[in-house]
Amino acid sequence: MKNFETAKDTQKNQMNNAASAAAQTPAGANAKLNAEQAEALRILQSGANCFLTGSAGTGKSFLLRSFIESSRSVLVTASTGIAAVRIGGLTLHSAFCIPRKIITSRDCAFDDAQWARLTRGKRYRLIHACDTLVIDEISMVRADVFKWVAGVLRAERERTGHKIQLVCCGDFHQLPPVIGSQEKTAWNTAYPDNPEGFAFQTQEWKDLNIRMISLTQVVRQRTREHAAALDLLRRGDPDGTGRNWILKNAAPKPVPNGICICATRKEADSKNEKALDKLDTPLESVPTVIDSTSDELKKLTMVVEPKLHLKAGARVMTVINDPGGRFQNGSLGTVREFIYDDDGSIMFVRVNMDDTGMDVDIAQHKWEVKLPECVDSGSEACIRYSTAGEYTQFPLRLAWACTIHKSQGATYNAANISVKRVWETGQMYVALSRCSDISRMHIEGRVSSSGKVLQNKAVIKFYEAEREKSKAAFAPAVSA
Numbered sequence: 001m002k003n004f005e006t007a008k009d010t011q012k013n014q015m016n017n018a019a020s021a022a023a024q025t026p027a028g029a030n031a032k033l034n035a036e037q038a039e040a041l042r043i044l045q046s047g048a049n050c051f052l053t054g055s056a057g058t059g060k061s062f063l064l065r066s067f068i069e070s071s072r073s074v075l076v077t078a079s080t081g082i083a084a085v086r087i088g089g090l091t092l093h094s095a096f097c098i099p100r101k102i103i104t105s106r107d108c109a110f111d112d113a114q115w116a117r118l119t120r121g122k123r124y125r126l127i128h129a130c131d132t133l134v135i136d137e138i139s140m141v142r143a144d145v146f147k148w149v150a151g152v153l154r155a156e157r158e159r160t161g162h163k164i165q166l167v168c169c170g171d172f173h174q175l176p177p178v179i180g181s182q183e184k185t186a187w188n189t190a191y192p193d194n195p196e197g198f199a200f201q202t203q204e205w206k207d208l209n210i211r212m213i214s215l216t217q218v219v220r221q222r223t224r225e226h227a228a229a230l231d232l233l234r235r236g237d238p239d240g241t242g243r244n245w246i247l248k249n250a251a252p253k254p255v256p257n258g259i260c261i262c263a264t265r266k267e268a269d270s271k272n273e274k275a276l277d278k279l280d281t282p283l284e285s286v287p288t289v290i291d292s293t294s295d296e297l298k299k300l301t302m303v304v305e306p307k308l309h310l311k312a313g314a315r316v317m318t319v320i321n322d323p324g325g326r327f328q329n330g331s332l333g334t335v336r337e338f339i340y341d342d343d344g345s346i347m348f349v350r351v352n353m354d355d356t357g358m359d360v361d362i363a364q365h366k367w368e369v370k371l372p373e374c375v376d377s378g379s380e381a382c383i384r385y386s387t388a389g390e391y392t393q394f395p396l397r398l399a400w401a402c403t404i405h406k407s408q409g410a411t412y413n414a415a416n417i418s419v420k421r422v423w424e425t426g427q428m429y430v431a432l433s434r435c436s437d438i439s440r441m442h443i444e445g446r447v448s449s450s451g452k453v454l455q456n457k458a459v460i461k462f463y464e465a466e467r468e469k470s471k472a473a474f475a476p477a478v479s480a
């Protein structure tokens with residue numbers, strides 16, 4: 001193995017020190033909100049409790065970043081570690097000290113003893129200081145977790161008079177909450193009316209009077225027809241029109257160099273390992289270097305693996321936007337060779353990019369990890385994000401294959417989608433909606449025509465009811 005540490009200084013000047021949140025803004029710093037997004041931003045800024053939703057690729061995450069940047073004191077959270085990393089926030093569990101068990105109504109009543117326990121905890125200051133709580137990827141927040149958060153917001157309002165705006169973002173047609181196989185029986189006993197565990201099915205969701213803002217203009221897909229077919233799948237596609245259009249227009253054979261999107265992690269890891277093994281070029285292994293005194297940083301999910309294994313010939317994906325515009329977050333390419341420093345460490349990985357056909361020399365990247373803290377600003381406390389540490393690695397991931405779960409939120413330009421082991425609702429829609437160009441997407445396995453795996457009936461009903469509600473309440477500038 002080459003000595004990675006000693007190359008650090010040489011490479012320092014070539015590194016991009018941009019903060020991690022900025023690095024994850026897919027379209028770059030100069031992209032502007034479209035008219036629909038700008039109108040939605042105005043509603044978010046009104047202070048109402050909101051649910052920002054819309055089809056995959058309508059720019060929900062893009063808009064959410066603008067909202068966060070424009071807010072005074074915002075606590076940014078997401079349902080999973082990877083989603084929290086993408087948005088530059090904490091997991092909901094960490095921000096709200098949520099126990100890892102099935103939470104009952106009694107657990108989150110926040111009586112005097114429970115309230116005293118919560119307010120003694122290290123996170124309470126953040127909750128007390130925030131004006132707005134943002135929850136990204138809300139579809140994966142389990143109902144009991146949502147009840148706990150809503151319980152905290154209610155107790156905070158009733159006991160201290162402090163009202164916090166709630167902004168949820170996501171699409172319930174995408175991945176649902178995880179209920180582990182060992183938890184299933186206990187879950188069904190505790191929540192017999194909510195077997196899937198969706199947050200919107202709780203009384204707390206109704207009590208919070210959450211206004212739905214739905215983005216309709218798909219930015220990810222290149223053609224209207226493609227976006228329209230996906231929209232049909234999202235709504236359950238009762239007569240199979242969307243499915244048929246996708247099957248007719250998708251590439252009939254595997255797309256050369258397309259990323260394989262698989263249902264299970266085992267399948268994705270095994271495809272990557274096998275493909276790497278097959279190459280007869282020398283293996284390079286580069287550990288990710290973490291520089292932090294904070295124990296918390298060590299527990300956070302990183303954008304890259306703890307150790308990157310590469311060979312010349314390996315398929316890779318870039319995981320940042322290049323400030324020079326040579327590649328984007330999610331661009332695919334093939335490793336050509338490694339450029340070594342005098343001491344034998346790797347200075348650059350030379351990657352031939354699929355999009356442009358150009359060879360680009362990729363240096364290591366430094367990700368700053370920012371954590372929220374409570375600061376006094378004038379008379380009131382508010383939340384600021386300050387650097388808790390950093391980690392350094394080449395901004396690359398093996399990309400012969402990737403799971404559907406890891407692909408939620410991503411945009412790819414070529415994909416071979418394996419739907420054979422898809423087992424839950426929303427997975428199919430997430431997998432089929434990642435690619436901007438239908439002719440560069442191939443499907444392996446059967447896309448069910450029954451609608452059963454495609455969408456969940458409770459979700460369809462929820463959106464229909466919300467649309468009716470917003471029609472009745474006002475003629476919204478942003479339609480559902």
Ligand SMILES: Nc1ncnc2c1ncn2[C@@H]1O[C@H](COP(=O)(O)OP(=O)(O)OP(=O)(O)O)[C@@H](O)[C@H]1O
Nearest residue numbers: 026027031032033034056057058059060061062409
């Ligand atoms: N106003 C805009 N200008 C330029 N690019 C945009 C704009 N809005 C969104 N995009 C780009 O479109 C793509 C999809 O956006 P984004 O990932 O925010 O969608 P999303 O609704 O969050 O999708 P998903 O539901 O899959 O997470 C991204 O590459 C993003 O950078």
Ligand SMILES: [Mg+2]
Nearest residue numbers: 060061062409
């Ligand atoms: Mg998103």
